[in-house]
Amino acid sequence: MMSKPVSEIYWGTFQHPLLLHPLHLAVTNQGLCRITWPHETIDVLKKWVNRRIPNAFLIQNHNQLSKYVQQLQEYFDGDRKKFTLPLDLRGTxxxxxxxxxxxxxxxxxxxxxxxxxxxxxxxxxxxxxxxxxxxxxxxxxxxxxxxxxxxxxxxxxxxxxxxxxxxxxxxxxxxxxxxxxxxxxx
Missing domain, CATH: 1.10.10.10 (Winged helix-like DNA-binding domain superfamily/Winged helix DNA-binding domain)
Known part of the structure; x- marks a missing residue:
């Protein structure tokens, strides 16, 4: 019997002075798939991943998220008006x-x-x-x-x-x- 393939999902956080709490980000090999709101915890991210990407393995890795964090930083600093990030949309x-x-x-x-x-x-x-x-x-x-x-x-x-x-x-x-x-x- 073959086992189901495991997807690696990289996650990390983004914090900015305009936000009371950090955002949690998740990225697949295809692109950004999830950002939580400041009032949402890491558990919200984990539940979303479990529901949307079965058999996923969450790995905290800030290096994998660096370009995503950089563009969010630029946006919140007022220096970016358009995001140019790959996205991995999971929905109908x-x-x-x-x-x-x-x-x-x-x-x-x-x-x-x-x-x-x-x-x-x-x-x-x-x-x-x-x-x-x-x-x-x-x-x-x-x-x-x-x-x-x-x-x-x-x-x-x-x-x-x-x-x-x-x-x-x-x-x-x-x-x-x-x-x-x-x-x-x-």
Whole structure:
């Protein structure tokens, strides 16, 4: 009986003064596959890897993550507007189409969930777009924070509305109202 192949997943952390806690990053041989939010622990990363990449072996290795950490550092320092990292997206076809659309939102701008649904040629899938946006495994690099309600309010965000606002302000985007609620307003 043959055993299943084991995938090596390299992980490490990224810390910046704008963040209260570190981000945990995971990288496969294909590219970046997961970034946690500051309020999420290493256990969140481990559970995600176990669910999405069965038989994976997590190896802490900061050298394997150096180019990813460097680009995040440049972004948080205000010196990078676009990421040029290889990604290893783990999701459904619909989710990956939404995540690809998110990468098209320019730095310092925001689109609505409806805008994303139109962009993927599925204008009636607004709520599904919101769900896929919330399941984004690579936040910041795939800029789910650049999606706001159609009425320009901040809306539900897995990273927390304070983090969403912090990232939008880092990019110089202030054209929103803080009246948003933690629940989705598409």
């Amino acid at each position: 076809a619909f989710q990956t189409s939404v995540w690809q659309a998110l990468t098209q939102i320019p730095y310092g701008q925001a689109w609505s969930y409806s805008d994303i649904a139109e962009r993927i040629d599925n204008p009636k899938a607004v709520r599904a777009v919101g769900t896929a946006n919330g399941a984004n495994p690579i936040p910041i690099v795939i800029p789910c924070h650049r999606v706001i309600g159609k009425n320009a309010t901040l809306t539900g965000f897995r990273g927390g509305l304070d983090m969403k606002e912090k990232l939008l302000q880092l990019e110089g985007y202030y054209d929103y109202t803080k009246k948003g609620h933690a629940r989705f307003q598409f």
